[in-house]
Amino acid sequence: MRIVGIEGTAWAASAALYDTETDEVHIESDPYQPDSGGLHPREAAEHMGSAIPSVVSTILDRADETADGPGLDVDAVAFSQGPGLGPCLRIVGTAARSLAGTLSVPLVGVNHMVAHLEIGRHRSGFDSPVCLNASGANAHLLGYHDGRYRILGETMDTGVGNAIDKFTRHLDWSHPGGPKVEQRAREGEYYDLPYVVKGMDFSFSGIMSAAKDAVDDGVPVEDVCAGLQETIFAMLTEVAERALSLTGTDELVLGGGVGQNDRLRAMLASMCEQRGADFHAPEPRFLRDNAGMIAVLGAKMYAAGDTVSIPESAVDPDFRPDEVPVTWRGDAESVVRDPAVSGTIRGAEATVTVDRERVIKRRLPKAYRHPALDDRLRAERTRAEARLTSAARRVGVPTPVVYDVDPTEGTLVFERVGDADLAAALGPDRCRAVGRHLATIHGAGFVHGDPTTRNVRVGDERTYLIDFGLGYYTDHVEDYAMDLHVFEQSVAGTATDPAPLLSAFESGYEDVGDDAVRARLRDVEGRGRYQ
Numbered sequence: 207m208r209i210v211g212i213e214g215t216a217w218a219a220s221a222a223l224y225d226t227e228t229d230e231v232h233i234e235s236d237p238y239q240p241d242s243g244g245l246h247p248r249e250a251a252e253h254m255g256s257a258i259p260s261v262v263s264t265i266l267d268r269a270d271e272t273a274d275g276p277g278l279d280v281d282a283v284a285f286s287q288g289p290g291l292g293p294c295l296r297i298v299g300t301a302a303r304s305l306a307g308t309l310s311v312p313l314v315g316v317n318h319m320v321a322h323l324e325i326g327r328h329r330s331g332f333d334s335p336v337c338l339n340a341s342g343a344n345a346h347l348l349g350y351h352d353g354r355y356r357i358l359g360e361t362m363d364t365g366v367g368n369a370i371d372k373f374t375r376h377l378d379w380s381h382p383g384g385p386k387v388e389q390r391a392r393e394g395e396y397y398d399l400p401y402v403v404k405g406m407d408f409s410f411s412g413i414m415s416a417a418k419d420a421v422d423d424g425v426p427v428e429d430v431c432a433g434l435q436e437t438i439f440a441m442l443t444e445v446a447e448r449a450l451s452l453t454g455t456d457e458l459v460l461g462g463g464v465g466q467n468d469r470l471r472a473m474l475a476s477m478c479e480q481r482g483a484d485f486h487a488p489e490p491r492f493l494r495d496n497a498g499m500i501a502v503l504g505a506k507m508y509a510a511g512d513t514v515s516i517p518e519s520a521v522d523p524d525f526r527p528d529e530v531p532v533t534w535r536g537d538a539e540s541v542v543r544d545p546a547v548s549g550t551i552r553g554a555e556a557t558v559t560v561d562r563e564r565v566i567k568r569r570l571p572k573a574y575r576h577p578a579l580d581d582r583l584r585a586e587r588t589r590a591e592a593r594l595t596s597a598a599r600r601v602g603v604p605t606p607v608v609y610d611v612d613p614t615e616g617t618l619v620f621e622r623v624g625d626a627d628l629a630a631a632l633g634p635d636r637c638r639a640v641g642r643h644l645a646t647i648h649g650a651g652f653v654h655g656d657p658t659t660r661n662v663r664v665g666d667e668r669t670y671l672i673d674f675g676l677g678y679y680t681d682h683v684e685d686y687a688m689d690l691h692v693f694e695q696s697v698a699g700t701a702t703d704p705a706p707l708l709s710a711f712e713s714g715y716e717d718v719g720d721d722a723v724r725a726r727l728r729d730v731e732g733r734g735r736y737q
């Protein structure tokens with residue numbers, strides 16, 4: 207089978223020919239390079255208008271030269287249906303419809319973000335990996351479960367590449383900024399910047415303002431670049447590890463243009479090596495926006511009969527990857543695995559040794575993190591965990607007794623609680639209890655910071671909260687809402703029928719907590735993330 211792919215969501219006017227027999231992907235791209243500033247949607251669309259026809263024509267010549275028999279020997283035309291810049295998408299959509307019409311072949315509408323992840327799965331041969339998409343306009347973790355890609359974690363503000371590009375615009379560097387920051391960082395010394403991870407979500411706005419301020423205050427720009435990369439990529443690596451730990455899988459793939467960064471790839475490889483997981487990063491030509499990934503996913507969709515009629519083929523600038531019905535994978539496949547049960551549990555952050563009555567938790571150094579950042583995070587989190595585990599007990603939320611704490615070594619000793627993680631024993635009553643517990647600690651002025659189903663222990667009559675290492679005192683409704691969001695995302699990402707669990711959880715929160723928090727939660731969920 208041979209598929210033509212067309213990509214043009216933002217900057218890359220690209221066409222490709224994919225042959226399923228040989229697995230060969232031929233890509234022809236023409237990038238749009240703004241004269242100054244960032245991407246201008248109108249200029250980008252003008253670029254697409256002239257560049258798409260020419261890259262498509264080059265690919266059709268190639269199809270002609272390599273055709274088996276008469277005609278172009280093309281079975282379908284796949285195109286990026288979204289997300290992306292509306293004016294660009296519309297040009298690509300029109301080009302794809304007209305090409306499919308001319309060739310009299312079906313049209314396949316591909317979600318660009320799912321293509322970024324499927325190319326990694328395809329090239330690696332992994333079954334059901336977690337995928338970290340690190341692109342310009344996005345940054346999220348995806349895992350397949352029950353017919354859809356679930357978002358396990360994502361940026362709460364801008365995409366990772368856009369965050370870096372905004373920093374370089376402040377320095378008047380030309381677009382794109384990512385490669386320039388990578389180069390300057392090589393000459394710099396690590397500089398401390400804010401680190402923001404909430405469960406498997408993260409945000410870049412605080413770190414970006416701090417980085418700009420640092421440059422304005424005279425900190426050498428190469429040091430800020432080094433600090434920026436160390437911090438942002440450590441955050442992405444940490445959330446990727448959290449997703450591996452939550453799902454129990456041991457396969458990670460990388461997607462997106464920022465994935466071309468050597469330091470990010472090295473950190474992810476090191477994290478996976480340290481925890482015994484397999485890691486795959488596709489070649490750079492498949493990481494940055496390209497039509498090859500559109501053609502490869504297009505072929506899988508076409509083989510599954512997943513084509514679109516012309517009236518259904520409208521583009522969608524906000525097309526989320528979790529909206530895509532995944533027709534090309536089996537319903538029984540899943541990213542969720544049963545975690546190995548043994549005396550020592552490897553969480554995302556720590557190694558936990560459980561005996562009959564006690565649990566010893568060790569935050570061992572992470573080889574992927576800069577030592578200064580690693581020391582700081584391990585000590586801060588160990589201290590916060592001891593303090594907030596006890597503070598929660600004092601306000602009546604079941605938590606383990608803290609027997610001992612050593613922040614320098616990153617070690618804690620706890621009472622052993624519960625018989626299972628909530629992840630392995632989900633039920634509405636337990637979710638309701640978690641809702642009440644979170645409302646109670648919020649009432650006491652602090653957040654948990656990472657309330658996933660793996661950080662709740664259940665057993666006898668009680669539901670315990672554990673792992674307060676990311677918690678902190680705050681009176682912001684937004685921070686409380688994020689706790690709810692993290693819990694709901696961990697349920698929605700792994701449960702087959704999340705709706706009754708989520709409504710029980712929210713009704714538990716409502717029993718004790720403030721209504722403004724649930725209202726803000728809706729706001730957090732509805733926020734457009736593609737900036």
Ligand SMILES: C[C@@H](O)[C@H](NC(=O)OP(=O)(O)OC[C@H]1O[C@@H](n2cnc3c(N)ncnc32)[C@H](O)[C@@H]1O)C(=O)O
Nearest residue numbers: 215216341342343344367382384385463464467494495
């Ligand atoms: C929706 C779609 O249009 C969008 N595409 C996109 O963002 O292009 P992509 O090729 O995946 O990523 C471009 C980003 O990748 C960054 N980038 C490129 N090389 C880099 C490097 N060596 N280090 C860090 N960032 C790099 C650029 O600075 C830019 O922000 C997306 O996938 O989110």
Ligand SMILES: Nc1ncnc2c1ncn2[C@@H]1O[C@H](COP(=O)(O)OP(=O)(O)OP(=O)(O)O)[C@@H](O)[C@H]1O
Nearest residue numbers: 451553554555556558565606620621622623660673
């Ligand atoms: N006090 C405890 N009693 C019983 N089991 C525990 C206790 N503390 C931890 N565990 C077990 O160890 C696992 C990992 O612990 P914890 O969540 O504290 O580590 P972590 O590395 O921070 O994990 P993650 O970051 O992935 O949530 C828990 O999911 C739970 O199964």
Ligand SMILES: [Fe+2]
Nearest residue numbers: 341462463495
């Ligand atoms: Fe992209």
